[in-house]
Amino acid sequence: QKEVEQNSGPLSVPEGAIASLNCTYSDRGSQSFFWYRQYSGKSPELIMSIYSNGDKEDGRFTAQLNKASQYVSLLIRDSQPSDSATYLCAVNEEGYSTLTFGKGTMLLVSP
Amino acid sequence: SQTIHQWPATLVQPVGSPLSLECTVEGTSNPNLYWYRQAAGRGLQLLFYSVGIGQISSEVPQNLSASRPQDRQFILSSKKLLLSDSGFYLCAWSPALDSAGNQPQHFGDGTRLSIL
Numbered sequence: 001q002k003e004v005e006q007n008s009g010p011l012s013v014p015e016g017a018i019a020s021l022n023c024t025y026s027d028r029g030s031q032s033f034f035w036y037r038q039y040s041g042k043s044p045e046l047i048m049s050i051y052s053n054g055d056k057e058d059g060r061f062t063a064q065l066n067k068a069s070q071y072v073s074l075l076i077r078d079s080q081p082s083d084s085a086t087y088l089c090a091v092n093e094e095g096y097s098t099l100t101f102g103k104g105t106m107l108l109v110s111p
Numbered sequence: 112s113q114t115i116h117q118w119p120a121t122l123v124q125p126v127g128s129p130l131s132l133e134c135t136v137e138g139t140s141n142p143n144l145y146w147y148r149q150a151a152g153r154g155l156q157l158l159f160y161s162v163g164i165g166q167i168s169s170e171v172p173q174n175l176s177a178s179r180p181q182d183r184q185f186i187l188s189s190k191k192l193l194l195s196d197s198g199f200y201l202c203a204w205s206p207a208l209d210s211a212g213n214q215p216q217h218f219g220d221g222t223r224l225s226i227l
Binding site: 092 | 170
């Protein structure tokens with residue numbers, strides 16, 4: 001059974017701080033890693049994809065991947081109240097059409 | 112660009128009634144299609160996925176069924192709804208697997224289903 005684990009939170013950070021969201025996965029065959037943002041009552045929205053070890057930056061977002069430790073993280077710099085949402089980590093194995101999702105971490109950014 | 116349409120946005124149904132939710136994708140051919148359910152405060156549960164017309168894989172035994180009558184159309188159905196079928200139903204699509212083998216999924220706006 002493939003598992004993707006996330007701390008449910010909530011993770012509370014003040015406006016302007018760095019938010020760090022973490023995710024671990026069980027399947028060493030996993031090749032692709034995605035972060036989705038889900039606002040309350042809305043559908044998940046893809047915000048980052050990462051496929052190789054190391055960091056990938058996109059604006060205020062940085063995804064970090066360490067396949068040896070089976071760990072992927074998302075850093076949000078200069079957090080804004082509009083970043084308050086649940087962040088879902090998703091993982092898939094090469095050649096498979098399905099994703100395994102974590103249950104998500106709720107992020108609360110206070111003004 | 113690709114777009115995914117899902118309707119209706121909200122639905123209130125009595126126990127025992129039938130269900131039909133529809134999802135269509137535009138701007139791509141032969142997409143992989145998915146149906147998920149998200150119960151209140153819970154994670155995403157994959158219900159069905161399809162890699163082609165008439166090809167349906169079921170992940171969870173349910174009183175639900177899925178069909179793919181056309182390349183870019185995915186339908187979720189039930190003959191008799193249960194109270195436990197309440198939830199947020201999401202359709203998603205991804206490009207067919209290429210040589211890299213990995214593609215993200217993109218979600219529709221979802222249908223919030225309440226069973227009374």
